[in-house]
Amino acid sequence: MLALDTATPAVTAGVVELTPDSPPRLLAERVTVNAKAHGELLTPHLQEALAEAGRTLADLDAVVCGSGPGPFTGLRVGLVTAAALGQALNRPVYPVPTPDAVALDAATGKPLLVATDARRKEVYWAAYDAAGRRTDGPHVDRPADLAAKLPAVASAAGEGASLYADVLGLPVVAARYPSPVSLVAAAAEELLAGARPAALTPLYLRRPDAVEPVGRKRVTKG
Numbered sequence: 001m002l003a004l005d006t007a008t009p010a011v012t013a014g015v016v017e018l019t020p021d022s023p024p025r026l027l028a029e030r031v032t033v034n035a036k037a038h039g040e041l042l043t044p045h046l047q048e049a050l051a052e053a054g055r056t057l058a059d060l061d062a063v064v065c066g067s068g069p070g071p072f073t074g075l076r077v078g079l080v081t082a083a084a085l086g087q088a089l090n091r092p093v094y095p096v097p098t099p100d101a102v103a104l105d106a107a108t109g110k111p112l113l114v115a116t117d118a119r120r121k122e123v124y125w126a127a128y129d130a131a132g133r134r135t136d137g138p139h140v141d142r143p144a145d146l147a148a149k150l151p152a153v154a155s156a157a158g159e160g161a162s163l164y165a166d167v168l169g170l171p172v173v174a175a176r177y178p179s180p181v182s183l184v185a186a187a188a189e190e191l192l193a194g195a196r197p198a199a200l201t202p203l204y205l206r207r208p209d210a211v212e213p214v215g216r217k218r219v220t221k222g
Contacts (some may be wrong), residue, residue, distance in 0.1 A: 001063070001064055001191065005183060007066045007070030011179060012183075015180070024188060028051075029047050031179075032045070035071075035217055058088070063086050066178055100132070102178050104185050104186055112173075113150070176203070
């Protein structure tokens with residue numbers, strides 16, 4: 001499996017082996033934390049990971065891609081790349097909400113909050129039960145607003161949790177970004193069953209900054 005995620009500042013690509021009788025096993029990965037380099041780094045990263053794993057694109061059974069929530073530009077890079085690969089290779093593409101993967105990486109065994117950086121002094125967040133199942137979200141909020149309505153959780157994970165730990169008032173566990181293994185683990189049941197993937201729909205949660213002009217701008221005096 002090829003696993004990709006560009007919903008956070010981490011540009012993530014990895015090759016993961018998945019069999020019915022064992023958990024996902026990482027064969028190779030490339031991860032660079034650079035919020036401005038998703039477009040430049042993702043394809044080289046996946047090519048390097050494939051080469052290190054001794055695989056080619058033709059060897060892939062499926063593609064798993066983090067579907068956000070995340071900022072528009074970065075998130076689009078991963079989803080468009082995954083969709084293009086799926087179409088070119090005739091392979092299924094499975095979307096995974098990025099916080100779901102972070103929750104699996106955290107694996108605290110207790111209720112957990114995952115908060116990623118949404119910029120603009122906001123966080124994307126979701127809540128999980130002790131088994132890592134999502135119970136709320138994903139949503140986007142200011143950290144102070146989230147702190148005022150925190151679900152019953154024991155700790156927090158994700159870059160947003162680290163950035164606003166003083167506001168959220170929760171112990172922070174080490175998981176900051178989704179790993180290739182956790183992305184595949186989040187979709188493992190569907191992958192092993194050969195289920196039809198859900199639509200590859202990005203979780204933006206916010207409207208884009210760019211808007212269409214509503215009228216022509218006057219350039220002459222009148």
